[in-house]
Amino acid sequence: MAEEAMNSGSDSAAVAARSHGAAGDVAVGTAVVSDDAVQNPGLPAHRKRVTDTDPKKEKRAERIVFTLFYLSIAGSLGSVLAYMFFPIETGDLMAIRLNTLFVGLGMALALLAVGIGAVHWGKALMADHESIDERHPVASDTATREASAEVFELADKESGFSRRSLVRNSLIGALVAFPLPGITLLRGLAPQDKDPVELLKHTMWDKGIRLARDPSGVPIKASDVTIGSAFHVIPENLHEAEHVLDEKAKAIVLLMRLDPADLKELPERKTWSYNGIVAYSKVCTHVGCPVALYEQRTHHLLCPCHQSQFDVSEHAKVIFGPAKRPLPQLPITVDEEGYLVAQSDFHEPVGPSFWERLK
Ligand code: FES
Numbered sequence: 001m002a003e004e005a006m007n008s009g010s011d012s013a014a015v016a017a018r019s020h021g022a023a024g025d026v027a028v029g030t031a032v033v034s035d036d037a038v039q040n041p042g043l044p045a046h047r048k049r050v051t052d053t054d055p056k057k058e059k060r061a062e063r064i065v066f067t068l069f070y071l072s073i074a075g076s077l078g079s080v081l082a083y084m085f086f087p088i089e090t091g092d093l094m095a096i097r098l099n100t101l102f103v104g105l106g107m108a109l110a111l112l113a114v115g116i117g118a119v120h121w122g123k124a125l126m127a128d129h130e131s132i133d134e135r136h137p138v139a140s141d142t143a144t145r146e147a148s149a150e151v152f153e154l155a156d157k158e159s160g161f162s163r164r165s166l167v168r169n170s171l172i173g174a175l176v177a178f179p180l181p182g183i184t185l186l187r188g189l190a191p192q193d194k195d196p197v198e199l200l201k202h203t204m205w206d207k208g209i210r211l212a213r214d215p216s217g218v219p220i221k222a223s224d225v226t227i228g229s230a231f232h233v234i235p236e237n238l239h240e241a242e243h244v245l246d247e248k249a250k251a252i253v254l255l256m257r258l259d260p261a262d263l264k265e266l267p268e269r270k271t272w273s274y275n276g277i278v279a280y281s282k283v284c285t286h287v288g289c290p291v292a293l294y295e296q297r298t299h300h301l302l303c304p305c306h307q308s309q310f311d312v313s314e315h316a317k318v319i320f321g322p323a324k325r326p327l328p329q330l331p332i333t334v335d336e337e338g339y340l341v342a343q344s345d346f347h348e349p350v351g352p353s354f355w356e357r358l359k
Contacts, residue, residue: 043130046129046130048128049124049128051124051125052128058124058125061120061124061125062125062164062166062167064117064120064124065117065120065121065124065125065167066117066166066167066170068113068114068116068117068120069113069114069117069167069170069171069173069174070170070173070174071109071113071117072109072110072111072112072113072114072117072174072177072178073110073170073173073174073177074109074110075105075106075107075108075109075110075111075112075113076106076107076110076174076177076178076180076181077106077177077180078102078105078106078109079102079103079105079106079107079110079180079181079184080106080180080181080184081106082099082102082103082105082106083099083103083181083184083185083187083188085102086098086099086102086103087099088188103181103185106181107181110174110177110178110181111178113174114171114174114175114178117171117174118171121159121167125159125160125164125167126158126159126160127158127159200250200349200351201349202345203235203247203250203251203345203346203350204235204237204238204241204247204250204251205235205251205253205330205342205344205345205346206342206344206345207341207342207343207344208335208341208342209235209236209237209341209342210235210236210335210339210340210341211231211233211235211236211253211255211279211332211339211340211341211342212233212234212235212236212238213231213232213233213234214231214232214233214234214248214252215234217234217236217238217239219236219339219340220233220255220339220340221337221338221339221340222274222275222277222334222338222339222340223338225255225257225277225340226257227257227258227259227276228257228258228296229256229257229296230254230255230256230294230296231254231255231256232252232253232254232255232282232292233252233253233254233255233279234248234251234252234253235247235251235342238251249283250283250350250351252281252282252283252290253279253280253281253282253330254279254280254281254282254291254292254294254301255277255278255279255332255340256277256278256279256280256294256296256299256312257275257276257277257278258276258278258299258312258313259276260275260276262276262299262313263276263278263313264313264314264315265315266315269315269329269331271331271333271343272329272330272331272332272343273332274332274333274334274340277332277340278312278329278332279329279330279332279340279342280301280310280312280316280327280328280329280330281327281328281329281330281346281350281351282327283327283350283351284303284305284308284323284327284351284352285308285318285323285324285325285326285327285328285351285352285353286303286305286306286308286321286322286323286324286352286353287305287306287352288351288352289303289304289305289306290303291303291308291310291327292304294312299311299312299313300312300319301316301327303321303323306321306322307320307321308320308321308322308323309321310323310326310327315329316329323353324353325353328346328347328348328349328350329346329347330342330346331343331344331347
């Protein structure tokens with residue numbers, strides 16, 4: 001019975017194979033190569049472009065291409081000029097709109113023109129024939145290098161990169177000019193009228209300025225700070241600053257109280273703390289994130305950005321992570337009313353160690 005079923009299975013496979021054109025009997029499970037597979041239709045007949053048959057049209061296409069590249073140059077330069085002639089005035093919304101509009105239009109023209117020019121060059125002027133690129137192992141032997149050089153030479157010949165000097169030079173000009181608007185815009189990141197280095201070197205802290213809670217601005221009394229507590233602190237006079245957020249970003253401080261016995265203070269800094277209360281810049285010395293996490297048991301401050309850790313009991317020295325220098329300490333004391341006040345500004349620049357290189 002079982003033998004019969006097997007024979008009948010073998011017969012049906014052979015029939016199926018024959019119906020597909022395979023010769024002879026075929027065992028079950030054998031792959032059959034059919035002789036009526038879809039034939040490779042090949043490439044359609046090649047149609048020449050107008051620029052291949054008419055030299056005038058070819059010349060015209062060339063003119064379009066280099067005009068587009070020159071337009072791109074004009075767009076890039078226009079963008080730079082727009083940045084200069086439509087400056088951003090603080091608080092003037094129309095000035096911001098005009099600056100954005102014209103700088104953007106210039107950059108859009110530069111990018112569009114160089115893109116369309118490159119596409120038009122490829123479609124209308126570069127060689128138009130189909131070729132087969134055989135696969136081969138990638139190897140940098142001499143024969144391959146020579147073949148590559150030949151390909152480059154052929155591409156150069158067919159694209160006319162060396163021959164069409166006007167197109168080539170205008171393209172190079174467009175590509176050189178294109179980054180200019182981006183570089184120009186970097187100027188907008190720096191303060192417009194003052195030396196940015198000087199601006200960033202000093203904070204609002206000065207002798208006698210009270211330490212206040214962030215964000216309420218309520219001054220802090222030394223008696224309010226219990227052992228183990230931590231306060232986010234701003235200068236009491238912060239609201240008087242012309243650029244409040246800029247000043248706050250530099251002057252922000254963390255205040256903590258430790259048991260004085262736990263503090264390992266350098267002799268020259270013993271007067272910078274008050275009854276175990278110490279104040280350190282909150283701006284991480286790695287890349288400037290706010291160091292906001294205080295672990296009161298270990299006295300460690302953690303920066304959440306890249307996990308730098310600072311030991312508050314030892315002048316906020318770095319004990320882990322990518323930061324390269326301790327958090328700057330703000331020397332503090334108390335005034336006659338018992339409020340915590342700064343003795344001076346920080347003695348070193350706050351923030352990323354980039355400042356170290358300017359010393
Ligand atoms: S900014 Fe603090 S660790 Fe990177």
